[in-house]
Amino acid sequence: MKIEYKKSLKEYNTFGINAIASEFIAITSESELKYILSEHNKKNLFILSGGSNMLLTKNIEALVIHIAIKGIEILEESESTVLISACAGENWNDFVQYCIQNNYGGLENLSLIPGYVGSAPIQNIGAYGVELKDTMMSCEAISISTQKKHIFKKEDCKFEYRNSIFKNEAKGEYIITKVTFKLTKKHHNLNTNYGAIESALLEKNIKNPSIKDISQTVIQIRQSKLPDPSEIGNSGSFFKNPIISKALFTKLQKTHPDIPSYSLNENNIKVPAGWLIEQSGFKGKRWGDAGVHEKQALVLVNHGSATGKEIFNLAKKIQKKIKQKFDITLETEVNII
Numbered sequence: 001m002k003i004e005y006k007k008s009l010k011e012y013n014t015f016g017i018n019a020i021a022s023e024f025i026a027i028t029s030e031s032e033l034k035y036i037l038s039e040h041n042k043k044n045l046f047i048l049s050g051g052s053n054m055l056l057t058k059n060i061e062a063l064v065i066h067i068a069i070k071g072i073e074i075l076e077e078s079e080s081t082v083l084i085s086a087c088a089g090e091n092w093n094d095f096v097q098y099c100i101q102n103n104y105g106g107l108e109n110l111s112l113i114p115g116y117v118g119s120a121p122i123q124n125i126g127a128y129g130v131e132l133k134d135t136m137m138s139c140e141a142i143s144i145s146t147q148k149k150h151i152f153k154k155e156d157c158k159f160e161y162r163n164s165i166f167k168n169e170a171k172g173e174y175i176i177t178k179v180t181f182k183l184t185k186k187h188h189n190l191n192t193n194y195g196a197i198e199s200a201l202l203e204k205n206i207k208n209p210s211i212k213d214i215s216q217t218v219i220q221i222r223q224s225k226l227p228d229p230s231e232i233g234n235s236g237s238f239f240k241n242p243i244i245s246k247a248l249f250t251k252l253q254k255t256h257p258d259i260p261s262y263s264l265n266e267n268n269i270k271v272p273a274g275w276l277i278e279q280s281g282f283k284g285k286r287w288g289d290a291g292v293h294e295k296q297a298l299v300l301v302n303h304g305s306a307t308g309k310e311i312f313n314l315a316k317k318i319q320k321k322i323k324q325k326f327d328i329t330l331e332t333e334v335n336i337i
Contacts, residue, residue: 001025001032003063012066013051014114016233017308021046021064028068028089030177034147036065037175045144047175049088052115053123053235054335055315057308067118069177072098080187083137085180088118092125100215105188106135106181108215109197112222114229114236118176121152122166123333124159128218129194133159135181141174150174162240162333190214196221225296233302234293238315239273239330252326273322273330274298280321290314312336 007024010016023043027033037045044062068089076083082104086095092115096107109130119125121139125132138153158165166174188211192198200217201209209217227234249269252259256279262270277283277297284294289306292314293299300311319330 001027001036007064009048009051009056009060009064012048013054013056014229014233014235015055015302015308015311016229017056017302017306017311019056019308020059022059022061023063024066025063026066026068028070030069030142030149033065033067033069033142033175033177036063037142037144037147041145049119050091050114050116052229053119053333054337055235055308055311056337057312058337060337065175067116067175067177069118071178075180078185080185082183082185083180084183085178086117088116088175088177088179090117091115092117092120096215099183100212103185103211104183105185105190105211106130106183108211109191109194109218111215111218117179121157121159121176121179122164123162124157124164126162127222128197129191131159131161133157135183137180137182139176139180140178141176143174145173149177161243226299227293227295227301233304233306234299235334237273237298238300238332238334239277239298239318240333241270241273242276242328242330243268243270244328245269248327271328272298276322276326276328276330277318280318280325282318282321287314292318308337 004024007021008018009021010018025036027036040063046060046062046064048064048066069087070089071087073085074082075085093112095117096111099107109128113125113127120132121136133154136154138151141150141152143150192201197217200221206213226236246267246269249261260272260275264270274297282292283297285292286303288310289303290310291301291303293301300314322328322330
């Protein structure tokens with residue numbers, strides 16, 4: 001455990017932004033974390049997990065604590081279910097694949113989402129009709145101010161669409177160290193009705209899919225649409241899919257009869273942000289090395305040496321255009337630092 005100075009964070013964020021941390025330390029255990037927090041509690045701290053859901057627009061004048069705590073543990077097991085925990089520094093997709101290999105169902109639709117396990121509850125990550133809250137039972141977190149452990153049950157987390165207590169009233173107060181899930185061992189509750197999963201399975205002539213079939217299908221769909229951060233800098237979906245009133249949706253249908261939608265309830269409709277951005281002419285465009293992905297307009301990319309500010313300015317340009325064209329306010333899913 002050693003503090004490094006003037007450390008480049010380029011390899012610690014999936015956008016590949018070359019921001020500099022004034023101080024940096026990697027933490028591999030809960031005891032190390034408590035020690036560092038107690039010894040440096042008067043310093044400015046910046047908690048860094050997998051760096052997959054943030055855009056660095058400046059250097060970090062703080063002690064960057066990189067959470068690299070590893071470990072997977074079976075807590076309880078019955079014939080039909082398993083209670084399994086994963087430490088915060090585990091790669092999310094590696095954990096999902098571990099579960100698939102052991103026939104633990106519930107996370108297969110969340111395959112190939114970038115990032116670490118510890119970040120997943122903060123964002124209530126979701127994809128293809130499934131959210132983290134569907135299987136998460138609890139998470140352990142260390143208070144930054146007191147270094148005491150706190151256990152958040154699912155209901156404590158106040159999960160909403162891409163939102164949680166950790167992004168609101170508890171923001172900056174805790175560091176998640178472990179997450180526990182309840183998964184199925186048989187009679188899996190398969191979700192194949194969202195997006196292109198069902199049609200992709202039919203193309204493969206798979207009528208009774210396993211959780212492995214669904215995971216592999218989700219991975220193939222994501223790889224066909226989303227760029228690999230190791231090849232081109234990005235943070236996946238940059239914007240949230242907006243939820244609008246039925247009245248606004250009905251109004252938009254008059255001028256855009258092909259607008260896709262997903263009904264949430266009798267009053268609210270979710271529309272795809274990627275479609276809005278593509279209809280506004282941004283798909284595949286670039287300004288210097290900051291651009292919009294050619295296959296998925298929801299993804300902003302770093303073509304090489306874009307700065308965080310350049311990508312952020314592009315995001316603001318997109319938000320302005322969507323507001324003018326559709327009267328919809330796009331919110332960022334990515335955290336802007």
